[in-house]
Amino acid sequence: MxxxxxxxxxxxxxxxxxxxxxxxxxxxxxxxxxxxxxxxxxxxxxxxxxxxxxxxxxxxxxxxxxxxxxxxxxxxxxxxxxxxxxxxxNTYPTAYIVSVNGDVTEPGADYIIIPSTPTTKGNYPVVKLDRTILTDSTKLKGFFAHDYSQTFLLMDDSGATDKKEKELWQSIEVSPAEGGSNPFKARGIIVLCDKLTEETSQTVGNYALINVLRKSPFRYAKSISIDVRNKLIxxxxxxxxxxxxxxxxxxxxxxxxxxxxxxxxxxxxxxxxxxxxxxxxxxxxxxxxxxxxxxxxxxxxxxxxxxxxxxxxxxxxxxxxxxxxxxxxxxxxxxxxxxxxxxxxxxxxxxxxxxxxxxxxxxxxxxxxxxxxxxxxxxxxxxxxxxxxxxxxxxxxxxxxxxxxxxxxxxxxxxxxxxxxxxxxxxxxxxxxxxxxxxxxxx
Ligand SMILES: [Zn+2]
Incomplete structure (x- = not known):
């Protein structure tokens, strides 16, 4: 009202x-x-x-x-x-386009680009991260050994229960440019969340980071088509x-x-x-x-x-x-x-x-x-x-x-x-x- x-x-x-x-x-x-x-x-x-x-x-x-x-x-x-x-x-002077499974999504309403994202253009498969890797050391080892450099990872960071799990999740999410320590390379990470909260960045990371609403089409993403161009001032x-x-x-x-x-x-x-x-x-x-x-x-x-x-x-x-x-x-x-x-x-x-x-x-x-x-x-x-x-x-x-x-x-x-x-x-x-x-x- x-x-x-x-x-x-x-x-x-x-x-x-x-x-x-x-x-x-x-x-x-x-x-x-x-x-x-x-x-x-x-x-x-x-x-x-x-x-x-x-x-x-x-x-x-x-x-x-x-x-x-x-x-x-x-x-x-x-x-x-x-x-x-x-x-x-870091800025984004031109309109960006992100579609999942062939459907165009709405910036601001369905997703936001986290502003450490570098220029990213192309079509990529999306792999959903299985959170049982956090409790299974063999799976975790396999995860870090895999090359995700041409893949987007889809992860849900809600509900992390213990401290160790939270820390590990964050180490995957935060790029080295932002002080994170993730040892693997991904083309991009899509994070499911309940609210989109935008930030600012003074640096450019080495992969795309997209926060998406849990109820958005990203939830079922198998592929992503993206055209985002950054300009670092x-x-x-x-x-x-x-x-x-x-x-x-x-x-x-x-x-x-x-x-x-x-x-x-x-x-x-x-x-x-x-x-x-x-x-x-x-x-x-x-x-x-x-x-x-x-x-x-x-x-x-x-x-x-x-x-x-x-x-x-x-x-x-x-x-x-x-x-x-x-x-x-x-x-x-x-x-x-x-x-x-x-x-x-x-x-x-x-x-x-x-x-x-x-x-x-x-x-x-x-x-x-x-x-x-x-x-x-x-x-x-x-x-x-x-x-x-x-x-x-x-x-x-x-x-x-x-x-x-x-x-x-x-x-x-x-x-x-x-x-x-x-x-x-x-x-x-x-x-x-x-x-x-x-x-x-x-x-
Ligand atoms: Zn303020």
Missing amino acids: RKISIHFHFCIVATLLFPFSCFAQNENIPAGKAYARCIVDTLASPYMGGRGYIDNGNKRAADYLTAQFKNLGLLPFDTSYRQKFSYPV KSFPTQNIIGYIKGNIQPDSFIVFTAHYDHLGKMGSIYFPGANDNASGVAMLLNLAKYYSQHKDSLRYSIAFMAFSGEEIALLGSKYYTENPLFPLSHIRFLVNMDIMGTGDEGITVVNGTIYKSAFDDLVDINNEDHLLPLIKPRGETANSDHYFFYKNHVPSIFIYTMGGIKAYHDIYDRRETLPLTKFDEVFKLLRQFTSDINQRKF
């Missing part, structure tokens, strides 16, 4: 006609869910191509954010909001977008909000919209920027807004920033990273909540007083988003993500049309009150 506002319709139509129409409207939209909707509709639109590597998607998103920062009156640290850096990434140019609002009493001290704007991009003919991950977090970032650009007088400390790129490829944007900070990291009083802000039916999780106890308790107190969210759950240290390298550099930092609602994640279904933004206004209010508490504290 989904509720669509008139504004939502307008934004969809407007972004199709002209990608920044929402931007033109933004000045008149007050901070809150309607403004967030406009941002998500723009960033998750086909025009932005999943904010990745094909059709200038990442650059288009950066241009949009730059225009937003400027419009909100944020100050650049240098002459520009852009902090440039680059990294290698050795140095993909990208940028973090960073601006700030100057504080009135201690402007050299900063409260920092971060959210990554990059996503998985386009692969062949499909794109990964990344509405929840993380157009929603950028929407929260811009809402906070809008709110505080209109409430500057109340600020003791400066507030910096950092939209990172390269998060989906090993947190490279925030890592680069912590190695090349625009002001000393020790001047950050507190940092809040926002990634996946699009639901909230079941509340939020606060990563590092068990470490920064007083900050966590403050969030809980605000929530108890204002009845905003059903649950605020603490979690320990994790390296799963852009707070991580700040935390490792002793910056007090938490990472907030929403829980419940839609489950689309790193797939073609993480779309703007189905992103509910259920508790967006509540989380926004919680963060404003939390910021106000930090702003009143003397460091």
Whole structure:
């Protein structure tokens, strides 16, 4: 079930006609869910191509954010909001075709190409892996002795019971290019799974790796016809977008909000919209920027807004920033990273909540007083988003993500049309009150 506002319709139509129409409207939209909707509709639109590597998607998103920062009156640290850096990434600029037993299958819906896959073209037999090899040493020896260099292996990695079995399965699945140790050569591996979850890769492996839905035609594959072409970009140019609002009493001290704007991009003919991950977090970032650009007088400390790129490829944007900070990291009083802000039916999780106890308790107190969210759950240290390298550099930092609602994640279904933004206004209010508490504290 989904509720669509008139504004939502307008934004969809407007972004199709002209990608920044929402931007033109933004000045008149007050901070809150309607403004967030406009941002998500723009960033998750086909025009932005999943904010990745094909059709200038990442650059288009950066241009949009730059225009937003400027419009909100944020100050650049240098002459520009852009902090440039680059990294290698494997891409698939042209449409790929995969058919099994003569039937064409649908990319994104039936299968995904795992992006360590090299250019692979031809017709190959498919052999189903018998998992009893794992418990029969003679069979296992035979398996490793066999030459699969012109064969695709079909395997089901679910239900691996003991640790040894899991490890062995993984050693077969993970290519040496990705740090795996599989000693055999296969042309490709097809892995049956319950959910398709796409990734990124900085390297090219030596065989094709395809994740397929268990219920897809791949289940009965006897032969595969494949035409996939990769292009390794050795140095993909990208940028973090960073601006700030100057504080009135201690402007050299900063409260920092971060959210990554990059996503998985386009692969062949499909794109990964990344509405929840993380157009929603950028929407929260811009809402906070809008709110505080209109409430500057109340600020003791400066507030910096950092939209990172390269998060989906090993947190490279925030890592680069912590190695090349625009002001000393020790001047950050507190940092809040926002990634996946699009639901909230079941509340939020606060990563590092068990470490920064007083900050966590403050969030809980605000929530108890204002009845905003059903649950605020603490979690320990994790390296799963852009707070991580700040935390490792002793910056007090938490990472907030929403829980419940839609489950689309790193797939073609993480779309703007189905992103509910259920508790967006509540989380926004919680963060404003939390910021106000930090702003009143003397460091
Ligand atoms: Zn993310």
